[in-house]
Amino acid sequence: MKKLLMILMMIPTFLILISCGQKEKGTLTVYVGLYEDHAIRAIEAFEKETGIKVSHVRMSNGEILAKIRAEKDAPKASVWFGGPSDTFVQAKMEGLLQPYFSANEHFIPEIYKDEEGYWTGIYVGSIALVSNRAWLQEVGLHAPNSWQDLLKPQYKGMVSMADPRSSGTAYTVLATLVQLMGEEEAFRYLEQLDQNVRTYTTSGSVPGRSVGMGESGVAIMFAHDALKFFKEGFRDLIITFPKEGTGYEIGAVGMVNGAPNEEEAKIFIDWSLTKQAQELGKQMGNYQLLTNETAISPEEAFYLTEINTIVYDQQWAGESRSRLIERWYELVN
Structure with missing residues (x-):
């Protein structure tokens, strides 16, 4: 009887120890260059799928670059989500991004990503x-x-x-x-x-x-x-x-150098490259071409092969910005 009582008394402590041993899912701050409606829908889907809570700030691309630059010594955001890649190129040159090769990057053609992993394309316009x-x-x-x-x-x-x-x-x-x-x-x-x-x-x-x-x-x-x-x-x-x-632009996603929630940032980037994540935009009335080879772009999208586009040099554009x-x-x- 005493042994049983001792076991029962120990159970709550044991459960607490198990609970403390489990890694809690962190939070994530994302700077967004997408439309607000697209960003909200994407973040809601990501939170539901992963359990990671996300706060976001929507800005124009140049404003995001300036914000990350100002916070260089103490980054507040972990991910830059959306906006033309030439600005990501400049951020890379300034040491504001860190490389990450996602497990899902094989779905993205080489022309739509940085060869050193600093940014990856998620749409084209x-x-x-x-x-x-x-x-x-x-x-x-x-x-x-x-x-x-x-x-x-x-x-x-x-x-x-x-x-x-x-x-x-x-x-x-x-x-x-x-x-x-x-x-x-x-x-x-x-x-x-x-x-x-x-x-x-x-x-x-x-x-x-x-x-x-x-x-x-x-x-x-x-x-x-x-x-x-x-x-x-x-x-x-x-x-x-x-x-x-x-x-044309290659809208990109990348990780901020010194990201405060690096593991969560990697999960977000992995998710953003999937077919399911990229197809969310058209549900909200956004009509960019999608970069994931298995994703279905909106029917209304303007295909680069159907208009007279120049061979736009993203790298040069970023270096010259x-x-x-x-x-x-x-x-x-």
């Missing part, structure tokens, strides 16, 4: 010219299908694009023009274009809403963002591509 049908009819223009169209006098004060210092979209535009035209010609073009620009926004998607509401005539932005706005009710939007050629942005800022000011 192309730059387009997005115009307002009603405005075009009012001024007697056809939808622009050339970069040169945007220099016409009718476009004065009616072109909207983002600021490449904060926007990954706008930097993709800048790097596209330089790769397409050569640097000197591209900056001569940008100087002329500046005379027609209504405003430079912080976010790359805002110009699309401006055009959709008739505040601007045309926006330079990602085609998939414009398609999202069209589906949401901005039916006057027309999406065209410049005949000279256009560039600071210099080109500084030159652009001097030009427009």
Whole structure:
């Protein structure tokens, strides 16, 4: 009887010891370059599948880079999720990212990932010219299908694009023009274009809403963002591509150097490369091409093989980012 009593008294302590011996799942902070609706849906799915709690902050790509740079000595976030890879290239050069080769990276073609493991592509999207049908009819223009169209006098004060210092979209535009035209010609073009620009926004998607509401005539932005706005009710939007050629982004995911929750960060990156994770975006009305070879891209997605794209050099764009942005800022000011 005494032995039985002793055993019963020991059970709670034994259970507590077992409980303490189990590794608790940590939390994760993620800086997000995706649309807020896409980010929320993805994080909800990840939390449900893994039990890892995630907090996130949504910012434009240049803002994420600046944030990670400011927190370099004491990182708060572990993962950078979404946004053009050329900004990841710059972050890699500055020692702000750390490499991780995911077990799922074999699903991603080589052209969509960093060979040293610092970032991996999760989607692809192309730059387009997005115009307002009603405005075009009012001024007697056809939808622009050339970069040169945007220099016409009718476009004065009616072109909207983002600021490449904060926007990954706008930097993709800048790097596209330089790769397409050569640097000197591209900056001569940008100087002329500046005379027609209504405003430079912080976010790359805002110009699309401006055009959709008739505040601007045309926006330079990602085609998939414009398609999202069209589906949401901005039916006057027309999406065209410049005949000279256009560039594209590889939206990426990567781990912050010194990630405070490294194991959880690895699990998140593994998950983000899966077919199931990548297909969540189209459920929320996001229409990028997907990089996982087994994932099914949205039917509405703009395939690079169907438009005239340049051979966009992500590595060069990332290495040249600071210099080109500084030159652009001097030009427009």
